Amino acid sequence: MEPSCLSRLAPPTGRRVQKGWEVSGNSKLSLNSIPIEWPNSGEVLIRIKAAGVCGSDLAQLNETGIAPLNATSIFGLEIAGEIIAIGSGVELWAEGDRVCCLLSGGGFAEFCICPARYCLPIPNGFSWNEAAAIPMGITTGWVSLFEIGKLNAGNVVLVHGASGGVGHIMIQLAKAFNIRVIATCSSADRAEFCRSLGPDAVVCRDSQNFVDFALEFTGGAGVDVVVDMGYGTASMNMEALAPHGKLIQIAPSSVPASLDFRMLIDKQASIVGCSVRGLDAGVKACVAERLAADVWPLLSARRIVPRITTVLTMQQLPDAIAILAARGSMGKVVCAADA
Numbered sequence: 001m002e003p004s005c006l007s008r009l010a011p012p013t014g015r016r017v018q019k020g021w022e023v024s025g026n027s028k029l030s031l032n033s034i035p036i037e038w039p040n041s042g043e044v045l046i047r048i049k050a051a052g053v054c055g056s057d058l059a060q061l062n063e064t065g066i067a068p069l070n071a072t073s074i075f076g077l078e079i080a081g082e083i084i085a086i087g088s089g090v091e092l093w094a095e096g097d098r099v100c101c102l103l104s105g106g107g108f109a110e111f112c113i114c115p116a117r118y119c120l121p122i123p124n125g126f127s128w129n130e131a132a133a134i135p136m137g138i139t140t141g142w143v144s145l146f147e148i149g150k151l152n153a154g155n156v157v158l159v160h161g162a163s164g165g166v167g168h169i170m171i172q173l174a175k176a177f178n179i180r181v182i183a184t185c186s187s188a189d190r191a192e193f194c195r196s197l198g199p200d201a202v203v204c205r206d207s208q209n210f211v212d213f214a215l216e217f218t219g220g221a222g223v224d225v226v227v228d229m230g231y232g233t234a235s236m237n238m239e240a241l242a243p244h245g246k247l248i249q250i251a252p253s254s255v256p257a258s259l260d261f262r263m264l265i266d267k268q269a270s271i272v273g274c275s276v277r278g279l280d281a282g283v284k285a286c287v288a289e290r291l292a293a294d295v296w297p298l299l300s301a302r303r304i305v306p307r308i309t310t311v312l313t314m315q316q317l318p319d320a321i322a323i324l325a326a327r328g329s330m331g332k333v334v335c336a337a338d339a
Ligand SMILES: NC(=O)c1ccc[n+]([C@@H]2O[C@H](COP(=O)([O-])OP(=O)(O)OC[C@H]3O[C@@H](n4cnc5c(N)ncnc54)[C@H](OP(=O)(O)O)[C@@H]3O)[C@@H](O)[C@H]2O)c1
Pocket: 053, 054, 055, 056, 057, 059, 065, 136, 140, 160, 161, 162, 163, 164, 165, 166, 167, 184, 185, 186, 187, 190, 229, 230, 231, 249, 250, 251, 254, 274, 275, 276, 277, 324, 327, 329, 330, 331, 332
């Protein structure tokens, strides 16, 4: 039933305002009082229990990332929490349901609004922190490996930035579907961390040439897909690719990237950009359905497990972002709701 007109004046929390982190024009975060909204048709209102911290948050703060036009100014892209109110027409969920979801923004706050179709149940046995650590990695992994990459069992993917929040989930997702994985990272301790996630091979980029390795690993054929988080290796990525291979770029290059297009043409290869935040609403909902059917059982069976290396509170968000900026984390950093 539609909420009454009177209840629209008073959100179900009994409060009209909440604390949420906003970013100002000079790349500064500030904890502000913001309104608590009532869910519109097709939306749910969630009391946030934990929020994942993503490289995309850092990119947004540094203004190297691109936020969708209609995104809220409240920071935060992935959360886990409890539904406390539903808008009209929502049949999938009820008040009290425990969900996690990918947001266009609004996750570093006490409450957020999310389209009901983007919500996924908390996988069996997952804590709030674990559930908050998966939406971004698993969605980016699914879209890159399967929707864009069209990878099948036995294909080979090379994943850069493999020790990070997105990369460490992507490795496990690919392996769960019997895709062969070469993970790259930048130091010996990160290589050790990557190995613990079960890829077929780990290349430490600082001491080993990943192109030589990829060609040797594939008997000279090259890999089917490279997933790159923007470390300026466009021409090396292209060298590592097999004919008709795909370079999937999920972040802009941190240094000017140059590429000899002759190699692209000779290999009849493609370069495809991936932005899960910018996905069309219908596509995002469709991806959520696929994840529920094909990936959630793997999470519940703990065949894919987020590795959370740091848990801070929501108040400590600037510290969490600083950890990512200093490249001081492996796996995932999570901010738990303030008690
Ligand atoms: N397009 C999309 O839809 C999408 C979605 C999510 C994230 N992203 C982007 O993907 C990237 C990774 O996100 P994340 O959440 O995994 O971040 P993260 O947890 O901070 O991990 C980033 C990883 O990248 C590696 N890295 C290599 N060079 C780096 C550098 N110069 N600065 C920082 N890290 C570097 C690091 O591992 P090594 O040092 O071992 O290589 C690190 O583990 C970000 O740029 C983010 O904006 C894009």
